[in-house]
Amino acid sequence: MRWIVGGKAVEHEAASTSLMGRFEAEWLASDENLAALIDLPGRWIDRVRGRGSPETIVLDMDSSVSPTHGEQEGTAYNGHFACTCYHPLFVFNQFGALERCALRPGKVPSANGWKSVLEPVVARYWERGLRRYFRDDAAFANPEVYEFLEAEDYKYAIRLPANHILQDKISYLLKRPVGRPPHHVRQYYANFRVGFIVTNMSRPGKNAIVWTRLSCCAFAANAVRLQLHALVYTLAFMRTLALPEAVAQWSLTTLCEKLIKIGGQGRAARPAVFQMAEVAVPKQLLRTSCG
Numbered sequence: 001m002r003w004i005v006g007g008k009a010v011e012h013e014a015a016s017t018s019l020m021g022r023f024e025a026e027w028l029a030s031d032e033n034l035a036a037l038i039d040l041p042g043r044w045i046d047r048v049r050g051r052g053s054p055e056t057i058v059l060d061m062d063s064s065v066s067p068t069h070g071e072q073e074g075t076a077y078n079g080h081f082a083c084t085c086y087h088p089l090f091v092f093n094q095f096g097a098l099e100r101c102a103l104r105p106g107k108v109p110s111a112n113g114w115k116s117v118l119e120p121v122v123a124r125y126w127e128r129g130l131r132r133y134f135r136d137d138a139a140f141a142n143p144e145v146y147e148f149l150e151a152e153d154y155k156y157a158i159r160l161p162a163n164h165i166l167q168d169k170i171s172y173l174l175k176r177p178v179g180r181p182p183h184h185v186r187q188y189y190a191n192f193r194v195g196f197i198v199t200n201m202s203r204p205g206k207n208a209i210v211w212t213r214l215s216c217c218a219f220a221a222n223a224v225r226l227q228l229h230a231l232v233y234t235l236a237f238m239r240t241l242a243l244p245e246a247v248a249q250w251s252l253t254t255l256c257e258k259l260i261k262i263g264g265q266g267r268a269a270r271p272a273v274f275q276m277a278e279v280a281v282p283k284q285l286l287r288t289s290c291g
Contacts, residue, residue, distance in 0.1 A: 024228070025221035034220065037227040041098050041234045042124055048097075048238060057125050058094035058133040059154075061118060061140060063087060063110040066103075066214050066226075074219040076107035086214060088226060089113060091121050097237050101230050103214070103223040110139035115148065122152050133157075 027033065066086040068075040077084050085106045091099040099121045104113060125132060134149050134156040141158050149156045160166065177186075214222040 024224055025216055025218065028224045028228075029218070029220040034224060034227070037224065037231070038100065038102070039120070040227075041230055042100055042121065044231075044234050044238070045093070045097050045099065046124065053128065054130070056094070056131040056133065057128075058135065059099065059118070059121060060092045060094075061114060061134075061136050062090050062092065063139065064090060068106070068214065070215065070217075072214065072217060072219070072222060074103075074105040074222075076105055078106050080110075086222065087112075089117050091117055095237075098230055098233055101226060103219070103226045105219075111142065111145070114140060114145065118148075122154070126152070131155075138162075 028037065064087075065078065065081040065083065066088055067081075067083050068085055072086075075084055075086060078087060081087075087104045087106050087108055087110070088101060089104060089110075089112075090101045093099055100117055102113060102117050122132075132152070132154045134154045136145075136156075136158045138159040138161040141160055145158070146156070214225050216222045216225060
């Protein structure tokens with residue numbers, strides 16, 4: 001980053017806040033640079049997978065909410081989320097890694113623009129000989145999605161929206177039995193040929209990285225900020241390559257609370273002393289994690 005801003009930043013102080021703001025909101029917001037940012041998480045995941053490629057890929061598509069509190073371009077009131085917001089779209093794999101994301105205006109349907117986000121991810125995995133699966137909620141239950149997945153040889157599980165046909169099939173389960181309630185639990189089962197999976201893979205990013213904090217005025221600048229947050233999430237997700245086994249499965253929120261937010265400030269060459277309770281991170285585990 002210091003090489004990019006030029007001047008004496010390489011050897012002396014880094015760029016000012018205003019200069020970095022212009023770099024983010026103007027230079028990175030160009031069409032070419034934004035397209036490169038959008039592709040970066042997938043390229044990083046490909047390099048990681050090159051060290052041990054899985055036999056199966058499972059993709060989850062999930063829309064999310066990014067509340068706004070000003071006059072940001074493209075923001076609008078969304079009745080489903082009951083707030084003024086942006087409505088970004090994310091694609092994750094079964095490991096929780098973010099494959100691709102896109103910022104969208106606040107007043108668009110959950111499945112709006114799904115193909116432009118999903119198609120590049122599908123194309124990346126096409127020639128790898130993997131078993132391919134896709135799962136999603138009822139917002140993406142439409143014939144266009146089904147036809148695309150079948151043409152790309154993906155097996156899929158997508159929740160069906162509530163409808164009268166399914167409601168009629170379970171209507172007998174919704175009626176209260178005649179007589180007094182029993183003292184034991186009664187269990188009733190109904191078999192269907194179609195199952196569903198509801199996902200919320202974007203929650204770790206929202207909680208730990210706060211990637212929904214998009215406060216720039218221009219829509220393009222907020223799109224850049226979302227992609228930068230996505231890169232931070234991807235780097236944090238790659239922690240499994242370097243951290244010990246006991247820590248590798250920690251959530252991003254746990255890592256932030258127990259490792260990253262523990263810090264100190266030292267002066268000159270004096271050593272800094274950290275005093276931490278071992279209930280958070282045992283001494284040996286912290287030593288292993290820090291190398």
